[in-house]
Amino acid sequence: MAERYSSFAPGGTAWLLQRVTAAFLVVVLAYHFFLLHFVNHAWEITFGGTAARMENIGYFVTMILFLITATFHGVNGVYNALINQGLSGTPRKIVLGVLTIASLALIAQGIWVALVWRGMM
């Protein structure tokens, strides 16, 4: 019986994660936009300002999570859209590979930048 339940259908997981990340993003994206466009104005942004915000560990972690969820959500969304248009077989595997690598690169790059702000790199 056990293995019957353990095989969480991949379509289902992705679907669920897409919703969960969306719910998370609603909050964070709104916060992010508000903070950087209305509280602090975008044209006043300096390295120092950003670095100061990054000092706060809570903010830092939130931003990293923001990055990861947004990347997953966005890339998974794109991948899904392509599948819905009939992408299958080998091309599909290739697309999945490319998208995964691109996401990982994006996340890595983002984390690197964030660490720079924290003065850790």
Add this chain to the structure above:
Amino acid sequence: MSQSYNRGLIEDFGRWKEFSAGMWAWIFHKFTGWMLIGYLFTHIAVLSTAIAGEQAYTNTLQGLEALFVVRLLEVGLLAVAVFHILNGIRLLMVDLGIGLEAQDKTFYASLIITGAITVASVPTFMTEVGF
């Protein structure tokens, strides 16, 4: 499904005039989603200038912000993001089975609110820019 011959525009988007609310919402959501992920990549690229040093970062950002186009694009981004958020919330509700009968109304509401927020934010975005 396959086709025995090409029916050209009859298929798919050739019939856009007949699309109902749900279809439009789907198309807009797709469109805005792709814009957002595109922006995310660009965004990180721009921010990466920080790696090259404090000054480079500040200059790049402020240089960009000084451009009118960038401001315009930012307003566009806001519109795109707001719509995606609002419609995303609508979709989450649909997933939970809430308010399915009103799905068209909530879509129109998303559009209107997006418009309102975008217009209201124009002054903020457009201050202190040249031209």
Add this chain to the structure above:
Amino acid sequence: MYEHDVIVVGAGGAGLRAAIAAHEAGADVAMVTKLHPVRSHTGAAEGGINAALREGDDWELHAYDTMKGSDYLGDAPAIETLAKDAPEDTITLEHWGMPFSREDDGTVSQRPFGGLSFPRTTYAGAETGHHLLHVLYEQVVKRGIQVYNEWFVMNLAVTDEPDPNDRTCHGVVAYDVQSGTVEGFKANNGVIIATGGPGQAFDHTTNAVSCTGDGQAMAYRAGVPLEDMEFVQFHPTTLPSTGVLISEGVRGEGGILYNEDGERFMFEHGYANNDGELASRDVVSRAELTEVNEGRGVNDEYVHLDMRHLGSERILDRLENILHLAEDFEGVDGLVEPMPVKPGQHYEMGGIETDENGKTCVDGLYAAGECACVSVHGANRLGGNALPELVVFGKRAGYHAAGKDLGEAEIETGYSTDVEDETETELPITPGEAGIEPVSTSESVATDGSGQVAGGDALLEQAVGAERERVERLMEKESGTKHADIRSKLQNAMTRDVNVFREEEGLKRALKEIQECRELYQDVSVEDPSRTFNTDLQMTYETRNLIDVAETITLGALVRNEFRGAHWRLENQIRDDENWLKHTLISWNGGKPSIWYRPVILEGEDKTYEPKVRSY
């Protein structure tokens, strides 16, 4: 050529049930149908399916009601089989998942229907037939029964011994509508015809465009008698503009009929002082037409059926589909206004003569469903009695064809010398005559007349060859009469003269016009040159079948000079038990159609039904 043990022609309720039964009995069964099964007209049935399920009801009451409803023209063994088997077969449907309407305790709901002494019409909203059809199809899918979808059966492959009782059916010839190929289907054990009714012979009908009596016409041409064809049920409540049916369930739930003056005429004009609106269908149909004829019809055309007083909750719960039909096809909101209704052709009581096991006089040939006449409905079918007929006799035919022993049948089939021949009535035409292209016995029987065919394969091949030739002939003809014109001429004649009220003169006129249709048909041509999905060709075939069936209906109506059940005659407006307690049969014997009679069987298992005055 395809080969199976049992071939079922038609995939409506009767065909599907037959296939399931044959499959259960271990046969390799295939269905050949001109429409995808779920498109069959069984899906249109609304009201319900009669079965004695409850405390206080029993099969004997059901049998009694049915016999009375039939105006004592039903055969007791058939009626009793129906009443006895219906409960189990209905509950079987329920176990297969049919979404019947439910009572609070979860048991299936039943409602009163016209002519029933107990509310035993089991229903699933006002779309019982839809659910029945889909549930049966689901079971066919479950069993993996082969369905040849959109194959039009053109003819039967029957041997040609001089006496139809000696003939054998070896299969059918069918035409793949999609590709245009004509192929033979060999049946090792039997062919079951389940092709439904011939409603398209009339032009105001509740029947589908595909209800063209194909099976009846094919069997008729192969020598099988058609029984009691003159008994055509006209349903009292059809929408005037389209013929779409408003179920008897509306009256069952308490709907009321009013004339233009707002009178509840069923009572106020004394048509049915006890049962009122729920009197038998023929009674209500005649009452409505009498009202209209006497100037009390709404717009001089129809009467009103009012269900508003039932309250929207009850209507929505039990008759929701009716609201949609009235709205979509008549533009009337049944919740706020009464619905216009008038009688329309609805059901053919007669059909291919069979016994209780669905067997015809030709070996290996069976029939079930509306196209058959086991004779449960006699002169008038009670509402809700056709669906149980489909499942009960469909099942029996399936079992029997697959070789299951169902015991000796009590009903006799086929012409024999000790029956009574029709001698009195003078016919204005010689039926089926006049160099008529479609009808001649030698046509239907695929051999040279020697009665000696080397096995089924050769016979089938000949039959296939004959049909291929016919197709060529029809397709090659450059120009000619359109089938549509012939069809509408036929329909007009039938609706004008072979309707609810019938008189000798009109019937004779109709026969002449049918004859004219035959003549026109000699010149018929198929305009569409394509082999792909040629509905022009298919409808040309169907029209020919309609002509044959319409002729038998009219002949029967002409010879039966009495008023019984659905059949009313101006010249003799009484039920004449003295002379007419007998079935009318029309068959091709020795090359020409003849009309003959067989007495009704009123002796049941342990009682004899005494003809009583049928009052409601």
Add this chain to the structure above:
Amino acid sequence: MSTQQQQPEEPETQESPVEGEPETESAPEPQQRRLERKRLGQAQREQAEAETEPEETKIHLKVFRYDPEVEAKQEPRFDDYYVPYERGMTVLDALIYARDEFDSSLTFRHSCRQAICGSDAFFVNGSQHLGCKTQLSELEQPVRIEPLPHQEVIKDLVVDMEHFYDQMHSVEPYMKQEDLPDGDLEEFRQSRENREKIKMSTRCIWCGACMSSCNIAAGDNQYLGPAAINKAYRFAMDEREDEEIKEHRLRIIEQEHGVWRCQTQFSCTEVCPKDIPLTEHIQELKREAVKKNLKFW
């Protein structure tokens, strides 16, 4: 004796089409016509009909034509027909008229004329409709009638439904439990609530309109499609089926090309002639599937 001659092709008694407002001026006029006709004999009646004909408005139909076998039709084209309008006329009526009067080779499926057989779903003026259930009065002219999109066209308005049937069959659309009554007629009880729950889903007439309207189904041939998922819903939600069977069903619908493909476009729900809340059913199944999976995490 017969009074039934005022026959079907006479839908002027129809008051208001599907969702339209009742047109009020119509009431006295058909009645008058009828009364008049009643006084006339049958022959005159036909004559009168012929005379009034020229006044009648004509409906302009543009009908898609294609036949792989007939040379002139191998290249798809649109044919124009002008059909005399009668009150209450439906798209199907107009097509039948065009076929019977103008061109016998015009091909389309139809049977019941009452929205129950599901044969005549067409693409009318850019969306999916049942021909017999669509009033011409509600459509803009010219009325453009095409076969269902996203399906192989066999000829004219006839499309290949095999794929649709395959998808319907693939969800194992039948009651699974095997008990049958054996004489004592025990019913297989079902609560009213539960019947109510599955009621809408049992109404499907397999017309294929939903599938044809769904862009996802168009892109992904393996997507089960709204109708098949709805069929699965009908059984998955039936309380009479065992838990285990329900699990099995959820497994079928939550496969890759099952419910997850649905992007809630709602087109299916919009076009379904039986008003089945398809999107709602699909969404409910998604939640059921997630719930089932989460339980065992």
